[in-house]
Amino acid sequence: MKDKIVFITGASSGIGEACARKFASQGASLILNARNMPKLVGLKNELTGKYAVQIHLLPFDVRDRNVVTSAIQSLSGEWKDIDILINNAGLVIGVDKEYEGNPDEWDIVIDTNIKGLLTMTRLIVPGMLKRGSGHIINIGSIAGEAAYPGGSVYCATKAAVGILSDGLRIDLVNTPLRVTTIKPGMVETNFSVVRYRGDKAAAGNLYKGIHALTGDDIAESVYFSAAAPPHVQIAEILVMPTNQATGIISFKKDME
Ligand code: 8X3
Secondary structure, rough: OOOOOEOOOOOOOOHHHHHHHHHHHHOEEEEEEOOHHHHHHHHHHHHEEEEEEEEEEEEOOOOOOHHHHHHOOOOHHHHHHOEEEEEEEOOOOOOOOOOOOOOOHHHHHHHHHHHHHHHHHHHHHHHHHHHHEEEEEEEHHHHHOOOOOOOOOHHHHHHHHHHHHHHHHOOOOOOOOEEEEEEEEEOOHHHHHHHHHOOOOHHHOOOOOOOOOOOHHHHHHHHHHHOOOOOOOOOEEEOOOOOOOOOOOOOOOOOO
16 A cells, blocks of 8 residues: 555544554555544644654545535645545434434535535546546445434435445446445444434443444455455445344343
8 A cells, every 4th residue: 555645534533533544554645634633633643653654634524515626626746646535524413203303414414424425526536537546435334225213314325325336336337446335334433422412321322232343343344445456346345243233133232
């Protein structure tokens, strides 16, 4: 990965942060995006202290198309030549029923998970095409396989991520570019704290009695896809804890 430039959205926490650590450990140059600049600066300092890697920070909200466009256009020199785009930025807010949800929160979730991913793809893939190489890795979810209670809108956005990846793979079929969807199951990160609107106890309860995945576990699958030889396109990886079977079926040990 030494000669590769990897762009990761949502890199300040969870799976995105774990991907930054993994790819830095393998010598890749990183463009790290998130809304939280102080966290990105901390991560950059940590990684450049540990590994001989170049890291460029690009703080923006993927929902803001104009800001994203100027940020990508601001990339100079070799930073423009992105080899791997990891579309990771995504979130869910709330566990409401579809007919009781908050439309403003739907906007945030849909605009981030679907339109943000599309904006990044639209801005970065043409350059990859021109250079004749590139890999787009979209972070989907087991939630995109089937709806589950309290997950209606989020599940719909993750189903969309799967379909957008499939569509892009079709559009790029006559090119050397590759498209991968990584679909994580239960991963214990700050993601669930946001889902429960900041209620850490509720988020923690979700993982009681089950050995959930970590962001690092998912970063391994992301890296595996990226490191495959150029003629190998890992289309999808669905990865879940050993005691999870579907989006709603998991086995949790009684912790009483
Ligand atoms: C997150 C995985 O199981 O919370 O995408 O839906 S799950």
